[in-house]
Amino acid sequence: MPGGLVALLDDISMIARVAAASIDDVSVAAGKAGTKAAGVVIDDAAVTPSYVTGLDPSRELPIIWKITKGSLKNKLLILLPGALALSWFLPQAIIFLLMLGGAYLSYEGAEKVMEKLGEPKHGKTLGDVIEDPAKFEQQRVNGAIRTDLILSAEIMAISLNEIATITDSFWVRAAALAAVGIAITVIVYGAVALIVKMDDVGLHLAERENGFAKKFGAFLLHLMPRLLVALSFIGTIAMLWVGGGIILHGLEELGLHAPAELAHGLQHAVEEATGALSGILGWLTYAGLSAIFGLVLGAIIVFVLHHVFKFDPHAEAH
Known part of the structure; x- marks a missing residue:
């Protein structure tokens, strides 16, 4: 995916010629940025199909289009x-956001995860009687757009x-970021549309x-059907992995190094012990530890919201 993303960004960056002072700067910046962000792109592509799985097939592409517009x-x-x-006026706030x-x-x-283990479900699910399909569809779209955000x-x-x-140029930064945003949206939701309609192709x-x-x-x-179930599982893991990884990195940036150092220490230990497979196994170790950290943190938040404050963020969907 990174190579294809860079190629697509190169094409898109040509369109930014009018807005950018130097198209070469935009192309280089967008290509490098897109490659670095490719890991999160994969997470995004894994998460999104779960929001259309099990719905009326005739509504799958319209829902994906709604999510795509929301993502843009x-x-x-x-x-x-x-x-x-x-980045210009309050860069220190970015890490907190x-x-x-x-x-x-x-x-x-x-x-x-907790719902799978018996925690009461929150919000409407496909297993419930859907009295207002349009409202339920909008609930799914809104949930996807929130996660996409x-x-x-x-x-x-x-x-x-x-x-x-x-580059220090404001306009080159803006053009490159716009190129990355558009290209990644096209890639992610184009892939999602292909995945969810592949059964129609098969038929x-x-x-x-x-x-x-x-x-x-x-x-x-x-x-x-098996691929969609697998992607739903991967999407959940991706939420925990990315969420936990963000928190670990943020804590390290704020001076609390111990959690991230522990995760990186175990990653390096696995890399040193696994020879030719060190790269992938080390990466999996850090990703797995990030997911575990995210699961523990998320479970605490779920308990506090649902059992202490009795607050249901999905209540508006009822």
Whole structure:
């Protein structure tokens, strides 16, 4: 994905010629920023399909389009000006906003895990009787856009950090951030649309008389329900991993080094012990520890909100 993202950003950055003083600066900045943010992009792509899984197939693409528009608004109308303003006037506030977002992702992920373990569900689910499908659909869209806002904030923060090392120009930073935001949105929600409609492709191929097409269509029909379940699971893990990772990094930035140093220490120990597989196993170790940290933090937030303050953030959806 990083290579394709850089290539796409190179194309998009050409469109920014009118707004940028130097197209070369925009291209380099956007490409480097997009590559750095690719890990969060994968998380975003894994999280989103869960918001359309199980709904009326005829509504899947319209829902994805609604989420896509919400994502573009998040990035271009809220996060882009906000990130640029904070980077110039109050850069120290960015870490606190990111940590707030990390806490929200940890809460969302932990709530899903706890519901699987028997915690009462909050808000309408596909297992409930849906009296107002339009309202329920909007609830799912709003939930996806809220989660996208947090993931997009992390993407934009990572991107801005990389772009700031390349250029001091306000307009080049703005153009590069816009290029990253648009490209990532196209990639993520294009991939999501392809994933959720692949069963329709499978059904079409399965009805063909061509032997290979029929077999491949049957394979897709067999695969897609399992893939969507897997992506829902991965999406939950991604919320915990990204949320916990944001908090660990934020605490380290604020001077509380012990949690992040412990995670990095275990990561390095695994890397030293695993030879050729050190890179991937070390990364998995840190990601797993981040997810565990996010789960513990999220579970505390869930308990406090639901059992101490009796507050249900999803109550408006009822």
